[in-house]
């Protein structure tokens with residue numbers, strides 16, 4: 001794991017957007033398409049604002065969320081809504097997006113269908129992860145039912161999580177899919193998350209799920 005520290009969030013966003021644009025372009029030199037999995041939540045928005053203007057062949061980029069909250073795409077908590085509003089803009093509007101939420105269905109009912117769309121995109125070419133102060137990443141939450149299975153090396157690519165701390169069900173890429181990404185970035189803001197990450201490195205993945213996906217990752221931190 002390589003730790004990169006920036007003076008502020010804007011500087012971090014510029015640098016990480018540049019790095020990711022480089023990762024995507026490099027992959028496209030030798031492949032027809034590139035798979036790009038991105039965190040939801042609040043952290044990646046600033047990076048997306050810069051990245052969406054990058055001069056990349058976006059029509060060859062396949063974007064998916066690392067995880068989705070099981071709410072309609074027009075809902076304020078939808079990760080897809082944030083990704084559409086902040087990343088799939090400008091030049092990046094040409095990218096292909098794989099949404100996870102299916103209206104009026106339970107996640108378990110459509111999991112196999114969703115997974116069949118994710119598997120051809122593996123291994124992920126580029127991954128941008130976030131992390132909560134509780135050391136969850138994607139929707140791999142400490143203590144959630146099904147977490148241990150989602151951390152297994154032979155787990156399916158996608159899983160349903162129903163963390164008791166969260167107001168909705170989730171679908172999430174599993175640890176082996178996240179950890180298997182070719183280029184991997186974790187972005188965290190603020191002292192509390194920095195401390196949480198330091199603590200995570202001393203804990204088992206079932207307590208600190210982020211720990212399971214950080215091999216050879218670049219971690220980017222700003223206050």
Ligand SMILES: O=C1O[C@H](COP(=O)(O)O)[C@@H](O)[C@H](O)[C@H]1O
Nearest residue numbers: 039040041042043130131132138
């Ligand atoms: O619920 C989620 O949380 C994490 C962290 O979110 P943030 O708002 O603290 O950046 C996020 O990475 C994940 O995709 C999201 O579903």
